[in-house]
Amino acid sequence: MHVLVPIDNSEPARAAIEHAVTTFPNADITALHVVNPSMSAYRTDTHFNFERLVELEEERAEALFETAREIADEHGHEASLTTETVVGEPIRDIVEFADENDVDQIVIGSHGRSGVSRVLLGSVAEQVVRRASMPVTVVR
Template identity: 35%
Template sequence: MYTRILFPTDGSDVAREAFDYALDVADAHDATIHVLNVADTNQDSLTMVEGRVVDVLEDKGRGIVDDAADRAADRGVDTVAEVLQGDPVKTIVDYAAEYGIDLVVMPTHGRRGLSRVLLGSVTERVITSAEVPVVAVTPDGDHEFVYPPRAILVATDGSRAAGLALESGIDLARETGAALHVLHVVETATLGFDVRSVVASDQLDAKAESILREAVDAAETAGVDVVTQIAHGRAYREIRSYLSEHGIDLVAVGTHGETDFSRSVLGGVTTKIVRGSSVPVLLRRESESDAGR
């Protein structure tokens, strides 16, 4: 399923913790992991050492990727280690396309606010730019990540982007033997208690049932059993609750390819899930070609 996995890193403690998860993924799929450090050319990194110009960022990056390669070798995982100069987001996205990367794994500082993701806003922008799935990992000392996952949750609103997330969830469940859960949340916060709100609620429930029926059909066609549920309330809260109540190890969601991450699928729900999820989040981006289907 995955043969080439890309792990961009800045060598931070958070990145080192997330790398353990990336190695678990690579090991489970017998994949090669590409460790990439980008020396940001937007920074003034040139200095003089013994009469020669040395890019200190590139030198530091070489130490970071070499350390990661040594850790991968200890696990028996094949590694490609690269240090490149350029704009971090463009370099990461271009690298993924050039080398046929199947999956990008990136750490975040999500619990401290999305503005502090690894390498500034790089993770956010890669999520909304990459053509391949991205797994965002927020290391948390109180939670041990598990891969292969025992249970996968796909949170869906029936959009094309959510459909892509469902495809990834089904493929991964079939590959790993994980239990597949699909959740649709009917947002009730804006509904009042008059007759019109009752009608609107019934319509939303009917739509939810239709969305889940399609998900079940897709899973069963692929030979995967699925558990479905409709919840009512704030979507991100219901999704988080489901994660803890059902022992979910990975959640898959969709996102539109917008430059403003707050405009992702499910309103701002994807953003909040990335920020606060206790498990890795697999994100599938809806590209312009996908939107036209």
């Protein structure tokens, strides 16, 4: 079994990793971080070129993956946890990655954003549930 866990820097994403490793102890688990350069631009006060912006986000992703590995290791699951980073639009790229990589189950945190950005952008988890061809578990 192959389980995909999209992650960001949120508590629900950490809960999703923990849920995946405890619920699917024999599965191959992929932690996926989608770097969305358009959203990254809103978080910075200075102007970077596109490549530098992506590089900074990939560095942040490595910290997220380290946390995911620690959670998996706590549950004896580190050996079957792999990590992937893609640059693009989260909803589309999560669903596309799942389709192209024979994913059997997606486990996703209920939300990664809060406040105004969540209202404006809608819920990534909700859209993944609507668009994915495989079962999706939403974790709070």
